[in-house]
Amino acid sequence: MCGIVGYVGKRSACDILINGLRRLEYRGYDSAGVALLTHERLLVVKQTGKVALLEKRLAETVPAAVREQARIGIAHTRWATHGLPTEANAHPHVADGGQLALVHNGIIENYATLRRQLETRGCVFVSQTDTEVLAHLVSTFDTGDLLAAVSQALKRVEGTYGIAVVSTRHPGQIVVARKGSPLVVGIGDNETLIASDVSAIVAHTRQVIYLQDGDVALVTAEGPQIYTLDNMPVDRAVANVEWEIGAAEKGGYEHFMLKEIFEQPAALQNTIRGRLDLTLSTAILSGLSLSPRELAAIQRLVIVACGTSLHAGMVGKYLFEGLADLPTDPEQAAEFRYCNPIIGPDDLVIAISQSGETADTLAAVRESIQKGALVAGLCNVVGSTIAREAGRGVYLHAGPEIGVASTKAFTAQVTVLLMMALKLGRCRRLSRETGRTLCEEIVNIPAMIQKVLAQNEAIAAIAAKYAHVNNAFFIGRGILYPTALEGALKLKEISYIHAEGYQAAELKHGPIALLDENMPVIALLNDIPGKEKTLGNVQECRARRAPVIGIVTEGDTEAEQGVNDVIRLPRTSVYTAPVVTAVALQLFAYHVARLRGCEIDQPRNLAKSVTVE
Ligand code: F6R
Numbered sequence: 001m002c003g004i005v006g007y008v009g010k011r012s013a014c015d016i017l018i019n020g021l022r023r024l025e026y027r028g029y030d031s032a033g034v035a036l037l038t039h040e041r042l043l044v045v046k047q048t049g050k051v052a053l054l055e056k057r058l059a060e061t062v063p064a065a066v067r068e069q070a071r072i073g074i075a076h077t078r079w080a081t082h083g084l085p086t087e088a089n090a091h092p093h094v095a096d097g098g099q100l101a102l103v104h105n106g107i108i109e110n111y112a113t114l115r116r117q118l119e120t121r122g123c124v125f126v127s128q129t130d131t132e133v134l135a136h137l138v139s140t141f142d143t144g145d146l147l148a149a150v151s152q153a154l155k156r157v158e159g160t161y162g163i164a165v166v167s168t169r170h171p172g173q174i175v176v177a178r179k180g181s182p183l184v185v186g187i188g189d190n191e192t193l194i195a196s197d198v199s200a201i202v203a204h205t206r207q208v209i210y211l212q213d214g215d216v217a218l219v220t221a222e223g224p225q226i227y228t229l230d231n232m233p234v235d236r237a238v239a240n241v242e243w244e245i246g247a248a249e250k251g252g253y254e255h256f257m258l259k260e261i262f263e264q265p266a267a268l269q270n271t272i273r274g275r276l277d278l279t280l281s282t283a284i285l286s287g288l289s290l291s292p293r294e295l296a297a298i299q300r301l302v303i304v305a306c307g308t309s310l311h312a313g314m315v316g317k318y319l320f321e322g323l324a325d326l327p328t329d330p331e332q333a334a335e336f337r338y339c340n341p342i343i344g345p346d347d348l349v350i351a352i353s354q355s356g357e358t359a360d361t362l363a364a365v366r367e368s369i370q371k372g373a374l375v376a377g378l379c380n381v382v383g384s385t386i387a388r389e390a391g392r393g394v395y396l397h398a399g400p401e402i403g404v405a406s407t408k409a410f411t412a413q414v415t416v417l418l419m420m421a422l423k424l425g426r427c428r429r430l431s432r433e434t435g436r437t438l439c440e441e442i443v444n445i446p447a448m449i450q451k452v453l454a455q456n457e458a459i460a461a462i463a464a465k466y467a468h469v470n471n472a473f474f475i476g477r478g479i480l481y482p483t484a485l486e487g488a489l490k491l492k493e494i495s496y497i498h499a500e501g502y503q504a505a506e507l508k509h510g511p512i513a514l515l516d517e518n519m520p521v522i523a524l525l526n527d528i529p530g531k532e533k534t535l536g537n538v539q540e541c542r543a544r545r546a547p548v549i550g551i552v553t554e555g556d557t558e559a560e561q562g563v564n565d566v567i568r569l570p571r572t573s574v575y576t577a578p579v580v581t582a583v584a585l586q587l588f589a590y591h592v593a594r595l596r597g598c599e600i601d602q603p604r605n606l607a608k609s610v611t612v613e
Contacts, residue, residue, distance in 0.1 A: 001079035001607040002091075002105035003027035004183070005200045006164045006174045009191020009221045013073035014058070016193070020200035021051045021077050023248060026256075026402050026601065026608040027105075027196065028079025031090035034058065035101035036070035040168045043070070044101055046090035050602075051077060074164045074174060074194075076103035079607040082111070083128030093132040095123070095139035100167040102138060104131040105196055106160035106181040107612050114156065130159070138165055146170040147218045150177055151229045154216065160359070160611065162196055176224075177216040181611050182357050182385060185209045185217065185224045187238065192219050197609075198241050199248040199400055206241040210383045239383060247399045255600045257403035257494070261586045262453060264408045265446035267398040268579075271412045272442055275419055281435030282426040283419035288376055289392045296427040298348045298374070301328040304336050304364035305352035306610065308406040308489060312413035313352050314482035315578045319417050322479075322575070323438070324424035334360035334613065336367070343373040350420075351377050351393075354401055354409035355609040356384020363613070365390055378416055380409050394420065403601045404608050405494050407586045410486060411579045415445060418575055441576050451570040452583040459584060462549060462565045463591030466520050472497055473511065473546075474585070475504040476524035477534045483578045484524055487585030494603050495593035504530075504537040515544035522588070523563065524581055527553035528574040538562050551584055 003024025007013040017034050025032075032054040033046035045061060047054040058067065076091035083089035092101035108114070111130035114137060119125065123136040134153060141149035146167055154161070160180030166173070176183055176194050186193035186201035186208050193201040198208055209224060211217060215234060217224040226234050253259035260267075277284050288295075301320050303313035313330040320328040331341070333351070337360060343349060349368040353361045356379035365386055368375045377390030380398050387393060398412040422430070422438050466472070472491060476484030485501035492499040502511055504523070515521070521541045525531055538548050539562065550563030553571050560566050567588070569580050593600050 001028050001609060001611050002196070003077040003200065004074070004103050004105055004162055004164055004194070004196040006074040006176070006194040006219070007191065008072040008172060008174055008219060009188060010071065011191065012068050013070045014067040016204065017073050017075040018051065018055050019203070020195060021054070021075050023199045024077050024195065024197055025051050026404050028077050028607045029602050030078045030080045030085030031087065032075070032077045033090045033092050034073060034075040035092040035166060036067070036073040037166055037168060037171060038066060038070045040171060042094070042098055042101055042166070042168050044092055044094055046087050048085055048087050048090065072166060072172060072174065074101060074103050074166055081107055081612055082130045088127045089129050091131060093127060093129065093135040095135040096142070096167065099169060100135060100139045100142070100165065102131065102135040102163060102165045104134055105162040105611065108133055108157055108161065109159035110157065134161070134163060142167065142169065146173055146175045147216065147227070148231070150175045151216050151227070151231065154229055164194055172220055174219040175216065176211070176219055178211045179213045180359065183211045185211065185219060187223050190221050192221055192223055194219055199402070202241050202248065203245050207238050208241055209236045209238055211236065242382070243399055248402055255403065257405055257407060257590055257600050260401055260403050260407045261583065261590065263399070264411050264449045264583060267408045268412060268415055268446045268449065270397040270399065271415050272445070276439045276442060278436070278439055280426070281432045281439055283423040285394050285419060285423055287392060287394050290374070292427045295424055297346065298326065298424070299346040301326050302341070302343055302347055302349045303328065303330040303352060304333040304349060304361055304368070305330070306333050306358055306360055308410050308486060309352040309354060309413060311482045311486040311489070312410050312417065313350070314485070315414050315479060316350070316417040316421070318479040319421035319575060320424065323421040323430055324428055326424060333358070333364040337363045341367065341371070343368060343371050345372050345374070348374045348376060351375065351386050351390055352413055353377070353386050354380045354396070354406055356381045356386040357609045357611050359611050359613050362386050362389065378413060380412065404603055404606050405490055410582055411449070414579050415442065418442060438575065441573050445576055445579055448570050448572055448576065448580050449583050452580050455567060455584065456587055459567055459587045460591040462567060463588050464595060465565065466549070467592045467595035469497060469518060469520055471514070471519050472499040473519060473521045474499065474501040474524070475507060475521060475534065475537060476501070477504045477530040479574055479578055480524040480526060480581060483581045483585070486582055487522060487589070490586055490589035491592060493606060494589055494600050495596050495598055497592065504534040507537055508540060512540065512544065515541055515546040517545040517547065520547045520549060522549045522551065522585070525550045525552045525559040525563070526569060526577045526581060527556045527559065527571065528577050531559065535559060535562050551581055
């Protein structure tokens with residue numbers, strides 16, 4: 001949450017910062033701001049709302065020549081934690097009589113105490129934020145060395161931060177630091193960029209350094225010098241960003257979400273590529289760094305994740321228990337962390353996170369490592385904190401996901417979990433024949449998704465019939481239950497329709513009381529075991545006049561006859577059914593939200609990467 005970008009070099013900083021902010025807007029869009037250093041003057045412009053409004057404000061209030069001159073600056077897009085999304089609360093925050101500016105992602109937990117102390121020393125606060133405390137704190141320690149001032153200030157801080165600071169007293173310098181919130185430094189040709197996410201800087205350089213927790217760096221046009229808070233120099237490897245800038249652009253689609261739904265066949269090809277051994281009928285997941293003997297010794301799996309990633313983990317339970325005979329407990333990561341989990345060396349904890357930065361999932365990883373369990377990260381963002389701290393895992397390789405509503409990450413997560421279940425199963429009782437059939441099904445996933453995408457217009461037409469509703473239920477059974485939850489989450493987060501997912505059998509234990517002609521039920525009726533019983537539940541819904549949209553397998557006339565509207569999916573096995581079904585539900589949610597005129601890529605109150613607890 002919150003996006004940070006900074007530039008120092010020979011080019012005009014302003015445009016680079018604004019373009020960077022645009023790419024980071026998915027991290028928060030309550031307000032945005034920029035601080036430019038020009039001729040030893042600090043110019044700060046802030047604006048509530050989106051980056052486009054900030055750009056307009058800059059054009060109206062700062063002459064083009066002045067904007068052009070700045071060769072150094074920092075910028076921020078905010079997801080509000082402390083204080084309303086007002087201009088005063090927008091970053092950058094200034095101190096030292098307007099000489100120093102600071103942007104921050106994270107939460108300063110002891111800010112109230114620090115604020116009181118600073119106020120008694122005469123600092124005047126103009127915002128309700130925790131961040132403004134940091135700006136004043138750094139300024140009080142600045143006796144001629146900005147790096148030292150930032151280090152001194154951060155030693156007094158409890159909480160999480162990714163920060164960037166500039167000051168007129170230190171022209172040509174940006175000081176950055178991280179603890180718990182990501183920061184990456186991009187190395188260019190006589191220019192250096194910093195950002196909370198590589199997507200903001202990949203247009204300018206592919207050579208990046210991922211800062212680690214506890215790092216503080218002095219960044220100049222020549223590059224970064226990285227230290228600990230105790231001023232010990234540290235060496236961080238330079239990594240090469242593999243993906244093209246086009247991967248983070250809309251490429252002709254109206255929304256990132258639609259683009260990401262449609263690129264699932266290609267994304268999943270990448271997820272699967274090189275990971276299946278058709279001779280031994282197993283999966284090759286070398287990032288797990290566990291031998292077949294070590295894999296066979298695992299007694300239990302615990303999956304920690306949040307939101308959509310948790311739903312993928314819930315699908316994982318059916319995969320691991322069905323294919324590898326391994327008891328599997330999916331846990332909401334924050335709950336796991338606070339319930340004193342019983343785990344040990346025979347357990348493998350799988351942390352699923354698209355961003356690899358989700359605070360609760362990261363905390364669960366740390367707790368699991370502390371308790372001596374094996375931990376594997378299942379992340380999309382290469383080099384992310386969870387991927388690094390877990391030490392072993394499997395990357396999704398789904399490419400950058402920009403739309404706030406997760407789509408291709410979910411299908412890639414389920415596909416990776418399926419490959420993990422295949423591998424763990426083959427280390428145990430799963431036969432070579434069953435392994436072979438599974439390999440074929442996995443190879444076939446992209447083609448299956450393509451068939452769902454071909455239904456786009458039909459799905460849009462059904463969405464048009466239901467776009468006006470205020471409530472909706474999604475029901476599924478067995479392995480499709482988590483997909484029902486995911487369908488409901490997609491719909492509620494982008495269309496603001498109140499939607500709930502239920503196990504089909506649970507409906508009559510209470511929720512059925514809400515059914516009437518205004519409560520559509522989206523029933524997952526894929527032709528896999530359990531369908532007949534769900535069809536029975538559908539009858540119960542229709543008897544209460546609830547209209548039912550059936551997600552059915554093509555050619556299944558029995559299922560079609562039981563419902564009011566039909567979305568047809570290709571025939572799949574039980575293990576790949578969640579993937580194809582999720583794609584249909586993503587399209588349904590997308591079209592409903594579009595017809596309701598919602599801000600699909602940036603739904604209200606949400607941010608892509610939840611780095612606060
Ligand atoms: C929903 C969504 C969120 C995330 C959740 C976890 O569309 O995107 O529910 O899935 O915040 O995020 P990651 O996977 O980055 O840990």
